[in-house]
Amino acid sequence: MIWKCEKLFYTLYYKVLFMGEINQNPGEIVKDIKQLMERSSRFISLSGLSGIAAGICALAGVLVAYIMLDDIGGRTNYRVYYRLPLSEDTLTLKLLGLAAATFALAFISAFYLTWRKAKKNNLPVWDHTSRRLFWNMIIPMVAGGLFMLGMLQYGEWRFVAPCSLVFYGLALVNASKYTLTEIRYLGYCDIALGLINMQFIGYGLYFWAAGFGVLHIIYGAIMWQKYERKS
Amino acid sequence: MKNPINGLNKIFESRIRLGVMSILMVNEEINFNDLKQMLEVTDGNLATHLVNLEENGFIKVHKGFIGRKTNTTYSITKPGEKAFNDHIIALEHMIKGMK
Numbered sequence: 001m002i003w004k005c006e007k008l009f010y011t012l013y014y015k016v017l018f019m020g021e022i023n024q025n026p027g028e029i030v031k032d033i034k035q036l037m038e039r040s041s042r043f044i045s046l047s048g049l050s051g052i053a054a055g056i057c058a059l060a061g062v063l064v065a066y067i068m069l070d071d072i073g074g075r076t077n078y079r080v081y082y083r084l085p086l087s088e089d090t091l092t093l094k095l096l097g098l099a100a101a102t103f104a105l106a107f108i109s110a111f112y113l114t115w116r117k118a119k120k121n122n123l124p125v126w127d128h129t130s131r132r133l134f135w136n137m138i139i140p141m142v143a144g145g146l147f148m149l150g151m152l153q154y155g156e157w158r159f160v161a162p163c164s165l166v167f168y169g170l171a172l173v174n175a176s177k178y179t180l181t182e183i184r185y186l187g188y189c190d191i192a193l194g195l196i197n198m199q200f201i202g203y204g205l206y207f208w209a210a211g212f213g214v215l216h217i218i219y220g221a222i223m224w225q226k227y228e229r230k231s
Numbered sequence: 232m233k234n235p236i237n238g239l240n241k242i243f244e245s246r247i248r249l250g251v252m253s254i255l256m257v258n259e260e261i262n263f264n265d266l267k268q269m270l271e272v273t274d275g276n277l278a279t280h281l282v283n284l285e286e287n288g289f290i291k292v293h294k295g296f297i298g299r300k301t302n303t304t305y306s307i308t309k310p311g312e313k314a315f316n317d318h319i320i321a322l323e324h325m326i327k328g329m330k
Binding site for chain 2: 026027029030032033036037039040041124127128
């Protein structure tokens with residue numbers, strides 16, 4: 001009986017001591033506050049592997065487009081591909097379908113890898129941080145997409161590649177406020193590539209491969225190395 | 232020198248209340264469920280702490296609806312921001328003092 005009492009006493013004593021420690025260590029408290037602020041204002045589960053997967057999808061898409069263009073006679077022919085109204089232009093329609101499929105595949109694989117990372121770290125995937133990231137990313141992208149469809153409607157295909165890079169870059173810069181800030185640099189690079197592409201009209205596929213493929217893979221690898229490799 | 236512990240706010244001794252304030256400092260507006268999810272607390276527990284913060288004038292409560300479901304959101308007030316900043320400064324003084 002006495003032994004039991006003693007045990008109870010010690011348990012209570014340690015509980016009080018432990019709580020006291022939590023309350024009194026200001027370093028720990030400040031660290032907790034910072035972590036909570038970070039976690040509540042930014043979506044931090046974005047996985048580097050998502051970037052790599054999206055990059056691989058983009059490269060595959062570009063490769064298929066390259067082969068499709070090869071079929072119509074000469075790899076460079078798309079540079080002089082003449083203007084046709086969208087409804088009669090089956091090649092552009094096919095390429096649009098390919099672009100949509102590539103985007104969907106990239107998005108799904110990126111989403112899956114991010115979902116996996118969030119689950120591993122026991123963080124929610126769909127909370128107010130990811131919602132905010134989603135909306136801030138989707139607005140410039142949808143605007144850009146509709147803008148480019150409008151250009152195709154008038155048979156103007158030449159600026160589609162530079163435009164897509166610029167709009168995507170702007171979307172990333174905008175999104176960087178709501179997720180890991182490093183994505184901002186990927187955005188800057190895509191904007192720069194898009195603007196350079198303006199001076200090299202007709203080489204859109206190469207710029208796409210660089211902007212959506214290579215840059216994504218580099219970014220993803222750096223982020224994975226920085227945030228995920230250890231854990 | 233002024234005793235740094237003077238700047239510490241009694242209200243923020245609770246980790247949940249301090250957590251709520253930390254989240255509200257960086258989010259313009261946030262609803263009850265998101266707060267609950269991030270702080271990993273029960274409904275009742277969180278509600279009690281929120282009432283306490285509201286009574287002290289540190290947070291504002293907005294009652295709204297999404298369809299028929301209630302959607303209560305919270306935001307920080309000017310006095311709340313000041314009290315929180317003072318508390319952080321006091322904590323940082325303590326850290327410096329300990330080194």
